[in-house]
Amino acid sequence: MSRHDISLTVNGTEHELTVEPRTLLVDALREDLGYTGANVGCDTGRCGACTVRVDGDAIKSCTTFAVQTDGASVETVEGLADDGDLDSLQAQFQENHGLQCGYCTPGMLMTADTFLQDAEDPSRDEIREAIEGNLCRCTGYHNIVDAIEDTAGLAGQSQ
Amino acid sequence: MSDSENPTAEDVFGSAVERQEDVPLLKGEAQFTDDVSLPGMTHLAVRRSDHAHARIVGIDTSSAEAMEDVVAVFTGQDVEDSGVPNAIPTAWDLPNLVQPQYKMLATDKVRHEGDGVAAVVAESPRVARDALERIEIEYEQLDHVTEPSEAVDRDVPPVHAEAEDNVAFDFELGDAEAVDDAFAEADHTASVDLRLPRIIPNAMETRAAVADYESTTEELRIWMTSQNPHLHRMLMSAATLGIPENRLQVIAPEVGGGFGSKIYHYPDEAVTAWSSMQLDRPVKWQATRTESYQTDCHGRDHETTAEVAMDDDGTVRGLRVETHAGIGAHLSQFGSATPSYLYATVLSGQYTIPAIHARVVGAFTNTTPVDAYRGAGRAEGIYVIERAMDVAARELDMDPVEFKKRNLVPAEEFPYESAAALVYDSGEYERGMDTALDHIDYEALREEQEELREEGRYIGIGVANFVESAGLSPSEAAGNLGSQAGGWESSIVRFDSTGTVTVLAGTADQGQGHRTTYAQIAAEELGVPLEDIEVVEGDTDRIPQGMGTYGSRSASVGGGSIARGAREVREKARRIAAHQLEASVDDIEFDDGEFHVAGAPDRSMHIQGIAHEAYLGHDLPEGMDPGLEVTDFYDPENFTFPFGTHVAVVEVDQDTGDIDIRKYVAVDDCGEIINPLIVDGQVHGGIAQGIGAALFEGASYDEEGHLETRRMDEYAVPHSTQLPDFETDNTVTPSPHNPLGVKGVGESATIAATPTIVAAVSDALQPFDIDHLDIPITPETVWRATGGND
Secondary structure (H helix, E strand, O other), X not given: OOOEEEEEEEOOEEEEEEEOOOOEHHHHHHHHOOXXXXXXXXXXXXXXXXXXXXXXXXXXXXXXXXXXXXXXXXXXXXXXXXXXXXXXXXXXXXXXXXOOOOOOHXXXXXXXXXXXXXXXXXXXXXXXXXXOOOOOOOOOOHHHHHHHHHHHHHHHHHO | OHHHOOOOHHHOOOOOOOOOOHHHHHXXXXXXXXXXXXXXXEEEEEEEOOXXXXXXXXXXXXXHHOOOXXXXXXXXXXXXXXXXXXXXXXXXXXXXXXXXXXXXXOOOEEOOOOOXXXXXXXXXXXXXXXXXXXXXXXXXEOOXXXXXXXXXXXOOOOOOOOOOOOEEEEEEEEOHHHHHHHHHHOOEEEEEXXXXXXXXXXXXXXXXXXXXXXXXXXXXXXXXXXXXXXXHHHHHHHHHOOOOHXXXXXXXXXXXXXXXXXXXXXXXXXXXXXXXXXXXXXXXXXXXXHHHHHXXXXXXXEEEEEEEEEOOOOOEEEEEEXXXXXXXXXXXOOOOOOOOHHHHOOOOOOEOOOEEEEEEEEEEOOOOOEOOOOOOOHHHHHHHXXXXXXXXXXXXXXXHXXXXXXXXXXXXXXOEEOOOOOEEOOOOHHHHHHHHHHOOOHHHHHHHHHHHHHOOOEEEEEEEEXXXXXXXXXXXXXXXXXXXXXXXXXXXXXXXXXXXXXXXXXXXXXXXXXXXXXXXXXXXXHOOOHHHEEEEOOEXXXXXXXXXXXXXXXXXXXXXHHHHHHHHHHHHHHHHHHHHOOOOHHHEEEEOOEEEEOXXXXXXXXXXXXXXXXXXXXXXXXXXXXXXEEEEEEOOXXXXXXXXXXXXXXXXXXXXXXXXXXXXXXXXXXXXXXXXXXXXXXHHHHHHHHHXXXXXXXXXEOOOOXXXXXXXXXXXXXXXXXXXXXXXXXXXXXXXOOOOOEOOOOOHHHHHHHHHHHHHHHHHOHHHOOOOOOOOOOXXXXXXXXXXXX
């Protein structure tokens, strides 16, 4: 099988790697580069546990080939914390008990973080729509919606 | 959240403490099984049956073996030839239970689509999966059956030769004669047929295992997605692999949800471990989502007829229940217990029903094994009694709330012995119902309902009461009913010599927050700050014994054990304090970590300082051994009985069949609350799964016996826009026999939510003469039932 040399910038660090054409971005991140935050929950793009940000867009890394992202800037959950401290969204997830088993959390955070970059004072319905592509089996979403709502509220206050 | 910030040790029990486990999970640094990577690790994939039922004529693995980077291909015969015990056992015996051998890989026949036939070990997971397709298997197809009643009534080839009629067990509970008398004497009877479809648990993390065998020491270490690592250790030692228990280490790292599905010993981890033993290399296996759907034990699968006898005044006289329960192609560990004792014993619900009889026929079918899924047995039982009560109220033309209230077990009747063989420990059922109804204006809603019906709009109010038998203990009682496992839980509470505390717990977390709640218990009992307490779970080499996490047992049984151990540690510390302060033990008072002499508060020692003294051993009371730790085995004297009332208000759109949940109220009584944040979280998630079963979820098989719901876009796990905000509230009725007064909350809301929603939808559709609709009540179900586009 042919191999391709690609470069990825992950959370600001540049990596060179060699992948098969069929290597998924999530596998390149997890297996080749050691970013194990993004998880594989469904292999079909439904659950969103593998969500990462590629050039600013939240995408499902289990339905993206690594070669498609050659040269891209990738952000994963590992890049959210600020110098080791939880960022505002992560802190709100903890405060509102927005996670239980935590398996969906990395993807949920990346989707919510991307949503909050453009959303000002979102309604609960808008938040629910924003995270519709990320499944959580533990929380029933209520506290996740609370966490995202509170993060938006804090951002609004600080502006 | 102001009340969650640094509570003192004294008021930490009951506080909304933020979870200790969150930070690594939020940063993506937590280690799940799939994150484990070992030098020289190989990857295993399982070739599963293509058929629901077929005889294996031949297997040719040569083409797969010839592939580059394939390390080995194993068949069921290879496992058999290795001489390991190779028999996944049941953990619950019933009279005349048929127990066919459940092998790690099939040899003679495949009995459902997910049965493993061969395994490939390769240098990468992709090569292992590619090689599966090169294995050639010749089958002789057999007729198959997927519905439980058909399996025992229709002339089909048996799933197992040992059960010609496909009956795994025929179970009865209660007094059939008393029920016949009640029905003969009662003024009215009502009846309802109920189909509870298969639920796929859908833990977000699929099952996985990483096995590492060291041939030089003959030791096996296995990381796996387990709700009960000690049970897995025991079963792999005694039943499948035959490796001595003291050379087997099972580690459950972070586990991404379980809901029952990770209790059981499956063939996959046994094959993974066995392969590592053959190859002397680390082996990793992780299920794809489709494999997970095909092989994780499903829940429910009941076909039931329930009949109620009642008098004119609304007094229930008797309940008769007949159930066919599918247990799938193999008997999983609690596949016999879940539809028998865990089910029939709660059929009395919250009500005084003088005569109850239940018969359950457990049927082998060519389907994924069925076992405990969140609510296990209790969810099915409460669904039956609540639907039956709603239909009975309708028969009497009585308001369902009034009818249910009339039949509640009164608060003064506790402990209450039901006609279904349980003794409920404590309860205030009417208070629970009233508290839930306080969240809505019931009378106003009934008026609104009348008005809206005039406009062709249909709202419905559903009120469901539940009681749950939780804890799966005590051991002796469970043993008398057939359990092959203990009902106790074990812990070690240890002061380290520098004054920090290590709590080793035999339960195993999959998101419940044990590290936080257990630390709160230890902090409360020992007067030590939370940050000085480390809770350890999920490693059989660190925690000597345990039973695990299932049946809503961790807080009550596991937490109870920690409380007992901590109290014993505290009393030893008190004796050391008395000795060193030169006072009588009876004069030593304990307050927030400090021991002091009564009336002389300046003569004091802190418990963390005493820990140091205990390990120094220089100045201990005569005859006292050094050290400050206690190993506890807590075997409760009864189950605990969480209860509550849930209320839903829905609006059903007749044109589209859409169901809008306008309001959802959950009032749960789980006894004393250790952490309200976590209790709410458990309730939220439980409601979500209960609503899922009511409106969206259900696995199905096609005519060939293939699972139709194979992927997450084919099986409807509820997503964020399908669920409402939840309103939660609690009453607190402590368990009188639990050391903490705790009852447990893990399964409660899942049990309550399904009948609540179905009651609400049925209530909305009363004008269409609909008493009951089977779940999941999809828009199509509603649309057809209300006359389609007539």
